[in-house]
Amino acid sequence: MPGALKVLITGAAGQIAYNLSNMVAHGNMFGKDQKVILHLLDIPVMSTVLGGVVMELEDCNFSVLEGIVPTHDLEEAFTDIDVALMVGAMPRKQGMERKDLLKANVAIFKEAGEALEKFAKKTCKVLVVGNPANTNCLIMSKYAPSIPKTQFSALSRLDHNRASYQIAHKAGVTNPQVSNVVIWGNHSNTQVPDMNHAVIDTNGKKLSAKKVINDENWVKTVFIPCIQVRGAAVIAARKLSSAASAAKAIVDQMHDWWLGSKEGEYVSMSCHSNGEYGVPKGLMFSYPCICKDGKYSIVPDLAMDDYTKELFAITVKELTEEKEAALASFK
Numbered sequence: 001m002p003g004a005l006k007v008l009i010t011g012a013a014g015q016i017a018y019n020l021s022n023m024v025a026h027g028n029m030f031g032k033d034q035k036v037i038l039h040l041l042d043i044p045v046m047s048t049v050l051g052g053v054v055m056e057l058e059d060c061n062f063s064v065l066e067g068i069v070p071t072h073d074l075e076e077a078f079t080d081i082d083v084a085l086m087v088g089a090m091p092r093k094q095g096m097e098r099k100d101l102l103k104a105n106v107a108i109f110k111e112a113g114e115a116l117e118k119f120a121k122k123t124c125k126v127l128v129v130g131n132p133a134n135t136n137c138l139i140m141s142k143y144a145p146s147i148p149k150t151q152f153s154a155l156s157r158l159d160h161n162r163a164s165y166q167i168a169h170k171a172g173v174t175n176p177q178v179s180n181v182v183i184w185g186n187h188s189n190t191q192v193p194d195m196n197h198a199v200i201d202t203n204g205k206k207l208s209a210k211k212v213i214n215d216e217n218w219v220k221t222v223f224i225p226c227i228q229v230r231g232a233a234v235i236a237a238r239k240l241s242s243a244a245s246a247a248k249a250i251v252d253q254m255h256d257w258w259l260g261s262k263e264g265e266y267v268s269m270s271c272h273s274n275g276e277y278g279v280p281k282g283l284m285f286s287y288p289c290i291c292k293d294g295k296y297s298i299v300p301d302l303a304m305d306d307y308t309k310e311l312f313a314i315t316v317k318e319l320t321e322e323k324e325a326a327l328a329s330f331k
Contacts (some may be wrong), residue, residue: 004035004066006081011088012040013049019247025057025065029251030258037067041077078119085250089130102132102322103329109136113143122147127254128154133187134270134284135322154270156286158249159183163193163227171212177201182288183268185315192311193227197302261291266299283319
């Protein structure tokens with residue numbers, strides 16, 4: 001077997017991480033022949049709960065889980081890690097404005113970026129989940145300057161998975177038959193779920209999902225709004241935020257980034273913009289990507305209709321404002 005990967009999960013006593021740590025330890029992220037050592041980071045007040053998570057991981061008797069390092073110390077958490085899954089963040093509380101949430105998380109992810117810079121391997125891959133994920137990812141990358149920007153990504157796969165399911169359900173096909181959905185922009189209610197390039201595989205023949213469904217009104221009034229507010233809908237229904245689906249999406253995104261996406265298919269990842277599709281340089285923006293050999297490449301030259309362009313401009317504006325607000329908090 002290859003040498004064990006050191007995988008950091010932050011917010012490790014939380015509900016997303018409770019699902020995620022089991023999936024990683026089961027071999028779902030890196031494969032059944034890849035040993036892992038889990039570094040589980042949370043704040044001191046969560047030490048007892050984190051101890052319970054550790055006991056459960058031990059009791060599962062996983063074959064690929066070589067070790068567990070529960071800690072509240074940044075140096076111990078980040079030292080020599082290969083992968084950082086940044087789940088923990090300050091949650092938005094009742095009465096809190098978005099700018100207040102940004103300010104609180106800027107401080108958290110600045111500190112995390114500094115720890116990453118000081119202690120982690122320079123080859124470490126970082127996937128930011130805690131919201132506002134795109135801007136948190138940008139801040140973390142800023143404070144780990146020796147690690148390439150291409151080693152940072154924010155979670156878009158949850159939105160991508162949600163969109164793929166809704167298309168499959170509407171078309172009356174199975175989930176694996178749908179591919180090449182795109183999520184553009186921010187992980188917020190301005191995101192742009194785009195099915196213009198999605199395809200449905202029917203007995204080896206790839207058909208346009210939009211033509212199969214043939215319902216533009218459904219696309220604009222049901223599909224896009226559903227994906228944009230799905231997280232809030234889950235909270236309203238279960239009184240808790242998405243946990244299992246978020247953990248599954250984290251596994252999916254890192255699995256494809258690490259091992260490669262399926263041939264002929266692209267997936268949604270929020271990654272560093274170099275101006276692709278006219279997005280301002282430096283934003284962490286969700287794009288369609290192809291992954292191979294541990295690297296991603298942004299799919300170029302996808303056409304957009306006028307309606308998608310309108311939505312696209314809105315999400316670019318929001319992310320630009322978030323970046324400016326986050327950076328202003330340091331002044």
